[in-house]
Amino acid sequence: REALIERERLWRMAPHIIWPLEFVLPQSNSPRPAWLVRLGLFLYDHLGGRKRLPATRTVALDRDTIGNGLKPGNPKAFVYSDCWVEDSRLVVLNARDAADRGTTVLTHTRLVSARRAGAGGGWIATIENDEGGRRDVHARALVNAAGPWVADVLGTVPDARRDRGVRLIKGSHIVVPRLYDGGHAFLLQNPDKRVVFAIPYQENFTLIGTTDEAWQGAPGRSTIDQGEIDYLLETVDRYFERPVVQDDIVWTYSGIRPLYDDHAADASAVTRDYVLDLDGDDDRAPMLSVFGGKITTYRKLAEHALQELARFFPAAGRAWTEDATLPGGDMPDADFGRYLATLTARYPAMPAALLRRLARAYGTRTDALLGGAKVED
Missing domain, CATH: 3.30.9.10 (D-Amino Acid Oxidase, subunit A, domain 2)
Structure with missing residues (x-):
């Protein structure tokens, strides 16, 4: 449901x-x-x-x-x-939205290891970029949303709980x-x-x-x-x-x-629902691992994940994504056809296929992308 x-x-x-x-x-x-x-x-x-x-x-x-x-x-x-x-664009737009709101997004970066710093000390995570450069990042909580590699991330944490799997x-x-x-x-x-x-x-x-x-x-x-x-x-x-x-x-x-992993005998019968596993308490920095899930429920999964972590972040605000739009999605009545017609009227000399391609990828941010662009004779 x-x-x-x-x-x-x-x-x-x-x-x-x-x-x-x-x-x-x-x-x-x-x-x-x-x-x-x-x-x-x-x-x-x-x-x-x-x-x-x-x-x-x-x-x-x-x-x-x-x-x-x-x-x-x-x-x-x-x-x-x-x-x-368009699933690949959905990933990009979520990262873009997070960056617009102040998040640091690091691509081509992997987690090398993570350890709890001690009672009340949070996490110390070592990350590495694709050129081999390493640095430590300090965090109050760790969310393991590594998809197929969720078990590999658990393997980098010495005292992680490993009673669930994918x-x-x-x-x-x-x-x-x-x-x-x-x-x-x-x-x-x-x-x-x-x-x-x-x-x-x-x-x-x-x-x-x-x-x-x-x-x-x-x-x-x-x-x-x-x-x-x-x-x-x-x-x-x-x-x-x-x-x-x-x-x-x-x-x-x-x-x-x-x-x-719900131990179903048939691969096609394995549950597509997600499971959130919180490992942490007042004396151990929290790690939340995400098992399973699908695109349709990704927003709700994230909302539930933050609910699980809420007691560790008492100053956090309320859930807000239910009424939000992703970058480029702020179209009146969520009507793409109407927006495309308006865009076409602004750029009548642009090839229709190109305008549609840009509008599908960037939505209302297409205007900023095109700016004063003109078609040369």
Whole structure:
């Protein structure tokens, strides 16, 4: 429920990098009865306090153009709405916002070690930049939000508690030439009860993913394997009219998700919720470790993290991010289309594709970026 509530809140915070996306859920090849799927979507619509996103609707794929590109089958499908986010920009905007508010942001810097300085003495953390330069940083609290490396950070602290852990899950995607027309996505149900998304990507392509594979190695660079490619291609073949073979794949990418280890037997069943573990008391400087989590709930996770640390910072103010916007997101009514139209009117000679690209990346800060820019003849 928390994730459902947060999706519209994040859309309002950053409408230039977050926007609504319709998902079509065909009932062909569905391992679940249609009534059960519809019940789940009813709860999806009503538990999250939906205000701006459209409600779920039922469509007949043999009569609605939204089904173009799919193989003939059970014509019933459900259409629900969620949000798309440019995740890399979300990271950058949060760092930019923190820096604007006085935070020191150090990129290309790693934690070498951390130790408690003694009763009431806080932390002494040794950090190192990419040129090998080291220095000590003193802090009252340490937040271990290292994602896949959360256990590695715990390993740098001599007296850290290590009774929780993460389970690393690899998710892979393929990108192929566009499979269908329209700006909607498909949620494809497989016989193993896992789902795969087909999402419009960069105008001319379709993004297919993701997989869920246990990752046994150390966190780091990952690549798609042949089994994952076969799985995703089989899903495409199961649903779409247009045949796709491995040679059609123009790009692949993979990532490692650090999920809280709840000891689930199936990698796809591991919880996506987050767990906060506070190690500290009045005599030991606090360290808060974050296990798991996902993009949709990142703001709420941070709010909960500060609640956990509140007793160590009695002068801290109240939570405020619920009504804040991220850099570039301060658009009237969170209306990106209206802002883009205004920007286009100010720079009529600028190529439309360029203006849209800049507006999507920088939002209302595009004006500062362009300044008095002009197009040369």
